[in-house]
Amino acid sequence: MNYLEECPFIKNMSTIRFKNVDDPRVKKIFLKVLSHYKPLQDKKIDLVQRRLKKTTMRAQPVLSTFLGGKHNRRYKIEMNNSVQLPNHIKLEELDDEVLYGWLAHEMGHLMDYLRHGFFGMLKYGLLYLASSNYRMGAERRADLFAIEYGMSDQILATKEYILEKSNLSDKYKARIRKYYMSADEVLMMVEGEEKEELRMDDVNIFDPR
Secondary structure, eight states, rough: GGGGOOTTTTTTTEEEEEEEEHHHHHHHHHHHHHHOOOTTSSSSEEEEOOOOOOSSSEEEHHHHHHHHGGGGOOOEEESSSEEEESSEEEESSSSSHHHHHHHHHHHHHHHTTTTTTTHHHHHHHHHHHHHHHHHHHHHHEEEEEETTTTTTHHHHHHOOOOOOOOIHHHHHHHHHHHOOOOOHHHHHHHTTTOOGGGBBBBOOOOOOO
């Protein structure tokens, strides 16, 4: 079955590629998340499943494609074959809401990338690695995009799984608590905090272009 043919919101089906993703449920959830993010629906995005050493999932620009025009740019979301540390849980075995929230967060990063060119993305990457505060801002923005685009329940489900239900290490959980929005902060946003309070780094996250 060609799942892309079931997604009329995608203008050009060649923009989305699945690499080593065999589980049809993962593909369906990925496309459901994409259906929320209208600014991403005409972008070239790869969902790649492979072994990752230090992370479970990550979103990245393909920097070499940023040297041409904006229509050539490509992004990728890489998923580990399992939720790492210490007991390996296959991503395919996660509840729908948890996987949905995880992908919603990663696509939130793609939304953040839309406003950067080649050198902007280089600066972004360097600051993300070098500055704890910058990394915190980047991770919170990704959550905020998911919340703004209607996926707060899934973000909350993912946080609950990671922090309360999973066997992930205390070190991993401490990193999540440090850099990402807490469940209480998510609920505050959902319950009507003013959008002006969601501005970070002097950038309005609701206008990524």
